[in-house]
Amino acid sequence: MKILHTSDWHIGRTFHTHQTHDHLRVVLDALVDLVRERGVDVVAVAGDVFDSATPSADSYALLSGTLARLHATGARVVMTSGNHDSATRLGFQSEWAGLAGIHVVTGFDQYRTPITIDDEHGPVHFYGIPFLEPALVRHHYPDELLKTHEQVLGLAMRQVRADLAERGGRSVVLSHCFAAGVAASDVERDISAGGIDLVPAEVFDGPDYVALGHIHGRARIADRVRYSGAPLHYSFAEADKPRGAWLVELDASGLGAVEWVDLPVPRRLSVLTGDLAALAHDDDYAAFENDWVAAVLTDQVRPLDGMRTLQKRFPHCVALEHRPAVTETPEIATYADRVKHKSDPEIVAGFLEFVRNGVGLSDFERALVAEVLGATAAASA
Incomplete structure (x- = not known):
C-alpha cells in the first residue's frame, strides 16, 4: 500500500496580508498529479486543513475541489482536524464523505474505531487522532489525569494499541502535536494555553507508521514517525525548508520504503541584505525580482520611503528591517x-x-x- 503523508495545508492563511489561495491551489494540484502518477492508495492529512475556525467560502471551495480531484484518482483520503481547525465545521457531512472514501476524523473519540483499508496483504487500520485539547476532553474520562497533551495522547495511544491487539494487521496513526525532538518556527501556534506542550516520541510506540502534523518543516523523529511539514511556505523562517510530502510504502510485514517527494514552490522566499541603493539598482539582485522579499537595509541612516523604493524593483517585497552596517556605541553618561x-x-x-x-x-x-x-x-x- 502506498500512502502519501501530508499536513498543515492552512487553507485561507495570508502571507504578510497577501492571500495564498492561488499559490496553494498550484501546490495541491501538483499533489493530486503526484497521487495519480505514483499510484497512491491513501492520502493522509494530519491536521490544520484550514487556517481558521471560520473558513471563507473560497477556502471551502479550494478544499472541496482538491478532495474531488483526489477522489477521481481512485485514492482514499484520511484527514484529521488540527488546532487551527473547527472540528465541527471541518467534520460537517463527513459521514456522507466517508461513503466516497473521503474520511474526515474530527470527533474526540472517533479514533477508537479505525478506518480499515485492504490491500493484497490484508487490512491496514488508520487511526486518525484529531487535535485533542485537554481542557475540552478530560470530562469524558473522569478517572484519567488529563492535564497535558502528552497525557491525552498517551490515553489515546493506549486505546489504539488495545484495539489493534484485538484486530491484528498493520496500522497507521495520524496525530497533530508537537513531538519532542523537533524545532518550531515562528508560525506554529502553541497547542496549549500555557505554552508549548511537548509529546515524547515513545507515546507513539506500536503502529507501523505515524503521520504527524503541526510543525511546518519536514522532520524525522524515527523511521516510522515523521512530520511532512506544510506544502506552502508561510514565513521567511521557513525559506530554507523544502516543501513536499512523504511517500510511505507498507509491505506484508509493515513499514517498507519511505521517500521524500518535492512539491513546487510557486514563489520563492528571499532575504536580501544591503544598502538601499545597491538593492534597488545592482544587477546582482536581478534574480530575486519575482520573489517574496524581506529586505535588511544596512544604510547608516534609515532611508525615507525605503519600502516604496524597493517595491518598484521587487513588487513582492513585504518586509523591511533597518540594521545599520556600522554603528558606534554612545558614551554611557546621564x-x-x-x-x-x-x-x-x-x-x-x-x-x-x-x-x-x-x-x-x-x-x-x-x-x-x-x-x-x-x-x-x-x-x-
Missing part, C-alpha cells in the same frame, strides 16, 4: 552630564547622534542646525 557646558548646537548634535545609533552629523547637517538655531534666536531677540 543626560545632564552630556549637555553640561554645551552650546545649543552641540546639544542638538548630540541628541541626533544618540537617536541615530552613534552616527554623527554631516557638515551640511551641522550648518543647517546652526542656521535654524540662529534664526530662532534672532526671532526671539
Whole structure:
C-alpha cells in the first residue's frame, strides 16, 4: 500500500496580508498529479486543513475541489482536524464523505474505531487522532489525569494499541502535536494555553507508521514517525525548508520504503541584505525580482520611503528591517552630564547622534542646525 503523508495545508492563511489561495491551489494540484502518477492508495492529512475556525467560502471551495480531484484518482483520503481547525465545521457531512472514501476524523473519540483499508496483504487500520485539547476532553474520562497533551495522547495511544491487539494487521496513526525532538518556527501556534506542550516520541510506540502534523518543516523523529511539514511556505523562517510530502510504502510485514517527494514552490522566499541603493539598482539582485522579499537595509541612516523604493524593483517585497552596517556605541553618561557646558548646537548634535545609533552629523547637517538655531534666536531677540 502506498500512502502519501501530508499536513498543515492552512487553507485561507495570508502571507504578510497577501492571500495564498492561488499559490496553494498550484501546490495541491501538483499533489493530486503526484497521487495519480505514483499510484497512491491513501492520502493522509494530519491536521490544520484550514487556517481558521471560520473558513471563507473560497477556502471551502479550494478544499472541496482538491478532495474531488483526489477522489477521481481512485485514492482514499484520511484527514484529521488540527488546532487551527473547527472540528465541527471541518467534520460537517463527513459521514456522507466517508461513503466516497473521503474520511474526515474530527470527533474526540472517533479514533477508537479505525478506518480499515485492504490491500493484497490484508487490512491496514488508520487511526486518525484529531487535535485533542485537554481542557475540552478530560470530562469524558473522569478517572484519567488529563492535564497535558502528552497525557491525552498517551490515553489515546493506549486505546489504539488495545484495539489493534484485538484486530491484528498493520496500522497507521495520524496525530497533530508537537513531538519532542523537533524545532518550531515562528508560525506554529502553541497547542496549549500555557505554552508549548511537548509529546515524547515513545507515546507513539506500536503502529507501523505515524503521520504527524503541526510543525511546518519536514522532520524525522524515527523511521516510522515523521512530520511532512506544510506544502506552502508561510514565513521567511521557513525559506530554507523544502516543501513536499512523504511517500510511505507498507509491505506484508509493515513499514517498507519511505521517500521524500518535492512539491513546487510557486514563489520563492528571499532575504536580501544591503544598502538601499545597491538593492534597488545592482544587477546582482536581478534574480530575486519575482520573489517574496524581506529586505535588511544596512544604510547608516534609515532611508525615507525605503519600502516604496524597493517595491518598484521587487513588487513582492513585504518586509523591511533597518540594521545599520556600522554603528558606534554612545558614551554611557546621564543626560545632564552630556549637555553640561554645551552650546545649543552641540546639544542638538548630540541628541541626533544618540537617536541615530552613534552616527554623527554631516557638515551640511551641522550648518543647517546652526542656521535654524540662529534664526530662532534672532526671532526671539
